[in-house]
Amino acid sequence: MTDGPTPAMRQYYSAKARYPDAVLFFRMGDFYETFGEDAGVVARELDITLTARGRDKNGDRMPLAGVPHHAAEGYIARLVNKGYKVVICDQVEDPKTAKGIVKRDVTRVITPGTLIDSSMLASAGAHYLMAVAPDRKETFGLAFLDVSTGEFFVSSGSGGREYAEIVSEVVRYRPTEAIVPESFGDTLPARLESLGVPVSRYRDDAFDPDAAYERLCGQFGTTTLDGYGCAGMPGAVAAAGAALCYAQETQQSSLSHISGLSTRVPSGNMALDAITLRNLEITAGIRGEGDGSTLLSALDVTETSMGSRTMRSFLIAPLLGKDAIEARLDAVEWFFDHALERQALRATLGDFADTERIAGRIAYGNAGPRDLATLRDSLCAIPDVKTLFPTDAPVRVHDALDAMSDHAAVTDLIGRAIVDEPPATARAGGMIREGYNAKLDELRHLATSGKDWIAEFQQQERERTGIKSLKVGYNRVFGYYIEVTRPNLHLVPPEYERRQTTANGERYTIPDLREKEAMIATAEERLTALEAEIYTELVRTLVAEVAGIQATARAVGLLDVYSALAEVAARYGYTRPAIEESGRVVIRDGRHPVVERHLPVPFVPNDTELDSAADQIMIITGANMAGKSTYMRAVALCCIMAQVGSFVPARHATIGIVDRVFTRVGAFDDLASGQSTFMVEMLELANILNNATAGSLVILDEIGRGTSTLDGCAIARAVVEFLHGKAVAGPRTLFATHFHDLIDLEGTLKRVKNFHFAVKDTGTDVVFLRKIIPGATDRSYGVHVAHLAGIPKKVTDRAMEILKEASAREFSGGPRAPRYTQMLLVDPGERAVQENPAVRELKDLNPNEMTPIEALTTLCRLQRIANGERER
Template sequence: MKDGPTPAMKQYYTVKAAHPDAILFFQMGDFYETFGDDAAVVARELDIVLTARGRDRNGERMPLAGVPLHAADGYIARLVNKGYKVVVCDQVEDPKKAKGVVKRDVVRVITPGTLIDSAMLSSSGAKYLMAIAPGKKDAWGMAFLDVSTGEFFVSTGDGGRDCHEIVSEVVRYRPSECIVPESCGDAVIDRLRSQGVLVSRYRDEAFAPGAAAALLCEQFGTASLAGYGCEGLDEAVAAAGAALHYARETQRSELCHITGLATRLPKKAMVLDAITLRNLEITKSIRGDTDTATLLSALDATETPMGGRLLRSLLIAPLIAREAIEQRLDAVEYFVAGPMVRADIRSRLHRCADIERIAGRIAYGNAGPRDLATLRESIGQLPALKACFAGDLPAKITEALASMSDLAETEDLIGRAIVDDPPAMAKAGGMIREGFNPDLDTLRELATSGKDWIAEFQQSERERTGIRSLKVGYNRIFGYYIEVTKANLHLVPPEYERRQTTANGERYTIPELREKEALIATAEERLSAVEAETYANLVATLAAAVPELQATARAVAHLDVYAGLAEVAARYDYTRPAIEESGRIVIREGRHPVVERSMDVGFVPNDTELDGSGNQIMIITGANMAGKSTYMRAVALICIMAQMGSFVPARHAGIGLVDRVFTRVGAFDDLASGQSTFMVEMLELANILNNVTDQSLVVLDEIGRGTSTLDGCSIAQAVVEFLHGKAVTGPRTLFATHFHELITLEGSLKRVHNFHFAVRDTGREVTFLRKLIPGATDKSYGVHVAELAGIPKKVTDRARTVLKEAMLQEPRTGAGGQPRYTQMLLVDPGEGTAVTNPAVEELQRLNLDEMTPLAALNTLHRLRDLANGGDGRR
């Protein structure tokens, strides 16, 4: 630009300098324009045309990309959901009245973690803003705030090596954005970004504990934070204060719907770290960025968005207090026992909208007319919902019903104010019901009668002038006019005043039309302003009911979760678990809650008995694809389900309380940090061994396979010995391995027992029976699995040859000279049936002490014939 930037572009540069890390939407007339690098990003991400206009401050062509004002929310939502921040700068004065350049100001700062507009929230799930603040000795405070609902809580974690606990909280709650102090080290930020989180540095003073506590007390209207359980947790308070400060600053609002703070410390719930959440696929599938085929998807039969969010929060933090678990189970059992009540309640819940988020938008002041109409319909379901309950009720249901407000006045106010089918946006007009505001009714009548007058005027002028084609039209420049075609110009009366010549004729006006035009224009302009003011006052009045709406939404969410868990239990034959403090885990006919849904044939259930002082460690050997991993995961998932308050997929389950579930399964290279599969395995194993307690449940699958056989076997044995220890009890452990040398530990460690999955091997065909039985096996059937996977026959045939040669050379002894042994299932008995195979019966009758070698060989041939279905006559 030869003469420097224009006044408008000077405004742009000033605003952009204040928000360098955001995309600036700068209003220019009916468009939002973006410039420079912002324009390049917008064009690429939104697939719109990138143009250029004028010159930037360096004299280069200025890239430009714009979107229409009326469609901006959709474009902004797409950018924010891709992880960008967007700053909206509006014209804040009428251009017609402006003296010089139009005044502009930032009206919104929209970030992924502070979304509140319904059009921009891509799902009903929680949308957390996370803040982390460092403390002493690697202690970190964490805060999570969902601006759309007002949910706000803090936690603490160890920010030591690899930020393991911080990452676990990220995986658990999936924040959309995280703010950290400006002075925060790059290592922590890089670790957060590796989890796909948008991380922003925020000024250090916002994280000062004193200032943070003062801001929180001001927000909640309290003298201290003692009632929120976070006294003494300075780093958590610092994080919470920074999160609130950031949200208020970006939203340009006091956010009055944020009325309290919860403290969720790890020791108050079962610990499920990031590795366990991933390995057990609690909320996210390992197979891709999807929420299907997860424990959450298997249990989620909720009918409301509030219920769905609550279910997820309960599932990722199961309880460790027996009484609290039993109270949830009582509520679920109430609904299981009453299918008719359950169906009635679920049908009414289905008609309830997201009361929690609508309440947040009312508090923020941007609730749309359709939000209010939906809220009225939802409130209308509450009396009938409460009427479904009668008699003695479980404590959790009684508690929820007591928290539900009547809200009759709110329903009545909305019903009187809002039309039955309102527009989505208030600026569209036409949302206030007739009779609610007398002044508005008067203006509507004037505007309507004015339009009727125009129609009557047109007809009377046609009759008076004899011009049958005469029309009365309107445009924004000339207002109302009389239009006459060229063929009829000789009939125009002398009192007509010409205003405009067109290609087809002339346009005129008369004093009478001008006077009426002024009245109509004034009425329509006032009508729009009065309706907007009426609606704004209505939303402000409804804001007083936000605390009651939030409490009611939480109550509805709890009822929805209990009824949904009951529906799943009834539909898939789950049973109520018995919660114990004995340390025993006893599961009869347990099933995997996710895998069983995807199977075309019936899922084979299995039993489990674990006891820290008896059957502490189960070493599980057996064929690939026999079901070891599925079985172990099923045991862990059943424990998690039981302690979160759900019925479980089993005929019986006695669950001794578990404080943490540790898992080490699968092989994952950490390419970002250059760590090998084996290094990742050892890091995860170190975390388990350093943090495990006697109340923990440990699931280990193929420890040591990422290195040489000798090293791997040595490590695996050392891990088993460590977990067993020298005390009288230890963590309950499921240990699957292909190191068959480990089966000898059963003889030297008294709380270690061998199990394997049965296989029917006829010599010609291998069948995986999926049944866990005592004893060990030294066969893995890897070549058979390779055939099932489609490996070329030439390869599998050669593999068999190599395997036979190796087996001939390998001595059949295990560690310490102990003989290996294999326990095969000779038959596949049905449930509850005794083994009656003739080969087994004859084996039981043999007197081995009196048998000669030749007789033994003949007997062995006969038994093989019997086992293969022959008559045994040889």
């Protein structure tokens, strides 16, 4: 029969019963210990030795794995970043004064979505906890809460088509954890987990709409939520209330820095679904290789963490209102035109701390001394920032400046209280400046003078006894002692009282040393306790300033983004777009903002002209690798950038506001749900055809290629006809295809135009010129691309033979009328090209010296010459 658990283990089992799904870190002395299955997880995930001690409830050896308490944060962060929930069970009373076993209790629950410690946050980006609550009519309320900054907003999404709208929100905001009601079904949680989001089930009563409403009003100090835009959205309110409750319970805090809520609805922003965000690589690479190939990486040259988060929020939610877009563009243009002010601001912000997250840690109560010091230094720069801007700066710049306070009271308080170079943590002591508290100064002097006394006492005893190796030491068990080695024991005076025998000698004490020891120990303990008390009170005082610090941080983020967009525009030759409430998209010399940065040669710019009521659909043909996909993505990114408020990579751009960008690009499958590449293509296409409006921009690349040629061509043709026939105006569409039969549509559908990418055919090789020109092509040059990819020459030679045989059979029926208008640029080395006389004369003309009638007459004459007519 085994003995029952020890008192400490009874505490452990009690805490573990409350959090069975979490890894429990149980404080025992200088270590956090984990037991049983938790120990196995910790040993495996953290590469820590797994041992065993004592017996568990079943009498088996108890697995054990521990980490030092002073280094626990790093270990916890690694576990949480792997999706684990960690519970901290700490000693909640001083072991020195405890009677019997030290009392322990859960002090914090750390989950992937509720991180607040700077050491655990993997990046400066937003760190959202997502809550999902069922709403009426198969819709779901969504809430997103960043506990580290206090950012809090709600949205909603339909459960249709495998939760596509919710998936889009997940891709847009990338939550690190999601919570759902305990009684929720398994389908949506499984979908979220397939996207890499850990899902935690939370008690149903937290999602009750009425209770959530009251909880939110209590948090914000209001009687209604009408001012937050979520009236009539019970599901969103339920999700928000649950998110707040979950965060408060895990943090064991009221989280006073969460002081408001916003509502984000699709009607206010351009809709970018998960597919479009992926295909256009807005914030994440399409193949998951880092972030260097994204639009975000191309534009984010911000200097602060707040600016980086704001930049990302801009890119995933472009604006729809012309006035709002123009206001942002005005701010960017001001920084573009004022290079000196722009550089001065960026230099000032270069050392700016993440004040938004520091404010969150102040509210939570775990801000460290270095947090306060960096906050002080950052806020001291605010007056310098404000002096950079004249009174005629644009509205958005002045709005940001008005939201910024100089926080003189905060900087003064921290400056008086905290030393210039404080320790990282408060438990290390030494962070309170001398002169801030008289009692602390007195204890500090006493402790310091006591140590000086010990040093003097050691020297005096050496001289008095003649023992040159005598030294005064200290340990926790015996306190201060006099140590004498064995060869010198005969010199020990009779008044020395022996306290301990060691391997090398003896340890002694005397009354004077004992008396001073008591005084020093008391002073140091009181010093440590008083300094911690003063620091805690200082942080508590700063809580009242959190809302103002957060407002300033957000304003700094906005100025950072405006200046960063201007910096990018100046570096890479972007221009301000003209924004219209029309169906036009006109781009001159447009470029891809990401691709052009990675090419070893200059990017070849291209023009685009779309109009939902005129040139609605561009059918784009051309060789493989000619640049069709890059061109179409560049058009879409220019539209998105313009509506974000950014300049665009083009010589000129007129952008008629786009309500939504749809893309179907590339071949992807979803094997996890049993869907083939072609099925995924058709599902994405169905979403486009069912939801695109005349205000949308549609990018379609190789529709129908996932099935047989005949079926695919039929689907592709029907799609073009459907998009064209929706109304007198339809979605602006770029349609790249290798189904060359589709080019006939230009003659039957009035808003369809053919374009192709030119090539230079030398007869033996093909050069891709990357230039889009009117007309169509009948060749894809697939064999040439295969050769460039490294396909064995034997294979490509045979493929060319088969291609020639097929072409011969196709044309064996006699001559046929040409169907295509591709301009093949032949190598001049094969055939001399004579310049048309009309071209020669045109080069010599000076239009500035001609009257309008002379110009018209000359134009008519040159046209006759170009057509081979004789001059009259």
